[in-house]
Amino acid sequence: MPVFVGPAQPRENRLLAALSNDDYERLLPQLAPVSFALGEVVYEFGGQLDYVYFPTTAIVSLLYTMENGSSAEMGLTGNDGVVGIALFMGGGTMPNRAVVQSAGAAVKLKASVLQDEFAKGGKFQYLLLRYTQALITQISQTAVCNRLHSVEQQLCRWLLLSHDRLNTDELIMTQELIAGMLGVRREGVTVAAGRLQDAGAISYVRGHIKILDRQRMEETVCECYRVVKDEFDRLLGALPQK
Amino acid sequence: MPVFVGPAQPRENRLLAALSNDDYERLLPQLAPVSFALGEVVYEFGGQLDYVYFPTTAIVSLLYTMENGSSAEMGLTGNDGVVGIALFMGGGTMPNRAVVQSAGAAVKLKASVLQDEFAKGGKFQYLLLRYTQALITQISQTAVCNRLHSVEQQLCRWLLLSHDRLNTDELIMTQELIAGMLGVRREGVTVAAGRLQDAGAISYVRGHIKILDRQRMEETVCECYRVVKDEFDRLLGALPQK
DNA sequence: AACCGTCTGTGCGCTAGACCACAGACGTGC
DNA sequence: GCACGTCTGTGGTCTAGCGCACAGACGGTT
Numbered sequence A, B: 001m002p003v004f005v006g007p008a009q010p011r012e013n014r015l016l017a018a019l020s021n022d023d024y025e026r027l028l029p030q031l032a033p034v035s036f037a038l039g040e041v042v043y044e045f046g047g048q049l050d051y052v053y054f055p056t057t058a059i060v061s062l063l064y065t066m067e068n069g070s071s072a073e074m075g076l077t078g079n080d081g082v083v084g085i086a087l088f089m090g091g092g093t094m095p096n097r098a099v100v101q102s103a104g105a106a107v108k109l110k111a112s113v114l115q116d117e118f119a120k121g122g123k124f125q126y127l128l129l130r131y132t133q134a135l136i137t138q139i140s141q142t143a144v145c146n147r148l149h150s151v152e153q154q155l156c157r158w159l160l161l162s163h164d165r166l167n168t169d170e171l172i173m174t175q176e177l178i179a180g181m182l183g184v185r186r187e188g189v190t191v192a193a194g195r196l197q198d199a200g201a202i203s204y205v206r207g208h209i210k211i212l213d214r215q216r217m218e219e220t221v222c223e224c225y226r227v228v229k230d231e232f233d234r235l236l237g238a239l240p241q242k
Numbered sequence C: 001a002a003c004c005g006t007c008t009g010t011g012c013g014c015t016a017g018a019c020c021a022c023a024g025a026c027g028t029g030c
Numbered sequence D: 001g002c003a004c005g006t007c008t009g010t011g012g013t014c015t016a017g018c019g020c021a022c023a024g025a026c027g028g029t030t
Helices: A021-030 A111-120 A123-148 A151-164 A175-182 A186-198 A214-220 A223-237 B021-030 B111-119 B123-148 B151-164 B175-182 B186-198 B214-220 B223-237
Strands: A032-036 A041-043 A051-055 A059-065 A071-077 A097-102 A104-110 A170-172 A202-205 A208-211 B032-036 B041-043 B051-055 B059-065 B071-077 B097-102 B104-110 B170-172 B202-205 B208-211
Touching (some): A021 A104, A021 A123, A051 A059, A059 B123, A071 A123, A071 A151, A071 A175, A071 B123, A104 A111, A111 A123, A123 A223, A123 B071, A123 B123, A151 A170, A151 A175, A151 A186, A151 A208, A151 A214, A151 A223, A175 A186, A186 A202, B021 B123, B051 B111, B059 B175, B071 B123, B071 B151, B071 B175, B104 B111, B111 B123, B123 B151, B123 B223, B151 B170, B151 B175, B151 B186, B151 B208, B151 B223, B175 B186, B186 B202
Antiparallel strands (some): A041 A097, A059 A071, A059 A097, A170 A208, A202 A208, B032 B104, B051 B104, B059 B071, B059 B097, B202 B208
C-alpha cells in the first residue's frame, strides 16, 4: 500500500498554520523538512535538543522508560503541536524520551531561532504556551486514566487520539509497540483489541489497524478522551487557520 | 497541638525568593496573604481564576474527579511553586480541581498583575516557566507511576513529595483523603501504611502521620520520586535564594 | 462517664491484569 | 513453494487491588 509522502508542508502543522503571514514568512527560511521513520528516537532522556520539531504527518510519543526496561507513554504530539517544549520552557532537557510512533514528516527549527522568536513575546509565544497547556492536560489525563480505567478503554483513548492526528484510517503499529506505549503487556493489548474487533470497531492484521467505526470507539472510550479533545479544541481549535 | 501560623512571609515561597530585590519590591504591594484550610477548593474544574497563589506553608493538590466520583491526583504544589498556571499559559482555566491538601498560608497575586509581569518577559516569566516545566515532569511521572508501581511505592512517593514541601515531620491527613489523592481505596492505603509502620518508617494515628525514618522511605520508594526531585532541583534548586 | 461520630484494621470473595508457555498465522525472501 | 521470522491468539496460574461488610479504637462533646 503506497503512502504518499510529499515534501513537508509546514502549514499542515496547526501551530504554524495559525501564525500571521508576516510571522510565517519570516520563519519560513528557517524551517527545514525532516522525515521520521517508525521507532526513531527524537530525543533521549535528558538529551540536549538542537531543534524543535513541528510534525505535519508524523506522530511522536513522549514516554518514560524505567530502569527495569518497562515503559509508559505520557502524551503524544502530532500536527497540532511541537516536540521539544523544554527549549522554550527554559529547562533545555526533559527527563523522558520522544519516539516516533507513526512515520511521517515534520519541519524542524533551530533552537536558537525558536528561543529568539519566543522571547519576542508575540503570537508565536502565545501559541507555544497554549499548546503546552493543552499538553499538560493530556499528560494529566493520562495519569488519571492509568489509575482508574481498563486496558480496553485506554486502548480506545489511544487509538482515537492517534486517529485524530492522522489523515488516514489506518495505523501502522504492532500490538507489541502499543503495549509499550500503554505500559501494559502485549497479551493485554491482544485481548482488548480482540474485543474491539469483535465489536466491529477496528480491524487488526499484523501491524495494520484500521478504524472501522469511530462512533463505536467513542462509545467505548472513557471520559478522558473527551476531556483532552475538548481542551485541545478550546485552546487551539479556534485558532485562525492561516 | 498548636501550630504557629504567623503572617505569610512571601519569600518563604521559592519562586518569590528567587526574584531580584527590585522585582520583589515592585510586586510586594500587590501580594496579599491568604490562609488555606484543609480541604478548601482553590479552583474548580474549568473555573475562572482571579488570582494566582504562591504557597508558603500550604500544599495544594491538583486533581481530577471522574463523573462517577472517583478521583486521582496529578501533582501537588507547595512553597516551590504557584497555583494557577493557566493564567500565564494563556488558557485561563484548567480541566481539573485544586484542593488544599495541607492547611497553611499562601500569598495571592491578581491575575492582571501577574499577566502584565509575565508579559515583560523578565526573571518572573523565566521562573514561572521553569516551574511549569518541573510540574510537567511531576505530572508525567505520576502517570508512569500510576501505571507501573504498587500502592505502597506510590504512597511513599506521595509522602516524600509532601514532606519535602513541609517544614515539619507531621502530616495532618486521613487515610481516606490520601486514598482520594492516590486514586485507590481507603483500605489499600491502610495496608500500605501498615507495612510502612511495621518497618518503622512512619507512625500513623488518626489523621496524624509522622515521618520517622526518611532513609527507610527513600529505600522503599520507586525511582519516580528521584526523577521528580532531581528535576525540581535542577530547574529551581540552583536559583539564587533572595 | 457515657455517647457518638470518625478513623483505622481485617477478612473474604472477586476480577483484571501480570507472568509464562506455546501454537498458529501471515508474509517476505530465497 | 518453502522456510523462517514476526506478529497474534489462547490458555493456565498467580497476585495486587477492588468491593463489601463489619469490628474495634480513639477522641471530642455533653
